[in-house]
Amino acid sequence: MVKQLGFVLDVNRCLGCGACAKACQNRNQLAPSLVRRQIRKVEKFSKDHIEMFYLSTACNHCGNPECLRVCPSGAYAKRRDGIVLHLSEKCTGCKSCVASCPFGAPQINPQTNKASKCQLCYERLDRGMPPFCVQACLTGALRLKELKDIPDNKLLRLTAPAPSLRLTRPSVFYKPPSATKVSGFSFTI
Template sequence: MVKQLGFLLDVNRCLGCGACAKACQTYNQLPSPLAWRRLRMVENSSKEHIQRFYLSSACNHCGDPECQRVCPSGAYAKRRDGIVVHLTEKCTGCKSCVASCPFGVPQINPQTNKASKCQLCYQRLDQGMPPHCVQACLTGALQLKELQDLPANQLLRLTAPVPSLRLTRPSVFYKPPRATRL
């Protein structure tokens, strides 16, 4: 059976410190403004409850990656472990992947004028080490898991209500935030 690796973020444990994003930026030597991992605060409130939490996001390493489907030069490949890899040497910089990804993940590197994205530190994984972002997470909120091992009833795919996003089958799940009474 082919496995599918994916990110699991427990939003109740994420402090919003940005260590994951900084580790990605540093270890991949990304030129500014390129950022493969982003952090944003989400706030939902009602008369009785308020939810504030952080979302750390990167490439979703989709089950059916749109970037791979639209790339005319074959610059994307999906490994047996589910990691979607961008092959820079094949990229022509046409921006098809940038325009088609429903998550806005591929970005044009200003130094090479080619697309780039999170590679899930596959070289580290091949050596038995975690991705830099996961290793940098101080609270263990960000984890890398085999998706078939996750208890689906306790997780949330934040993109589920949008049909076009369901089609890509993103490999990122969140433990939903707890509501706080006002």
């Protein structure tokens, strides 16, 4: 049976510390210009409401990956567990995947002039170990789950800004922020 692995991020637990991003960078020995996982601070202000939380983002290992669809050299493959792999030996560096991904996951490696992206530490998963980013998360905010095990009524699915790009079906879900009162302000963390 085919399954689809995906990330679940509880934004209420994420501190924005960057341990997940640093672990990915260090363990994969990436050039400083290559960033496979990023921490984004989200802030929204209104007259009596402050909303702030962090999003840890990387390749979404989409159900319908646009990178795989547009690559003219067949440098992308999708495993039976849903992991979208980039096959460097087939890559010509044409940048079609970079231009087509609505989430900006593939990047050109300046040392090889070929695309590069998160491989979800598939070698570790094959040995029963979690990806480096998940293992490094100090608060347990970032987890890897099989999508069929994710209760979609309590989580938000990451989508690209344009409705037509939602067809990629990204495999990333977020537990939305929960509001608390702080000094007369509604503060969401």
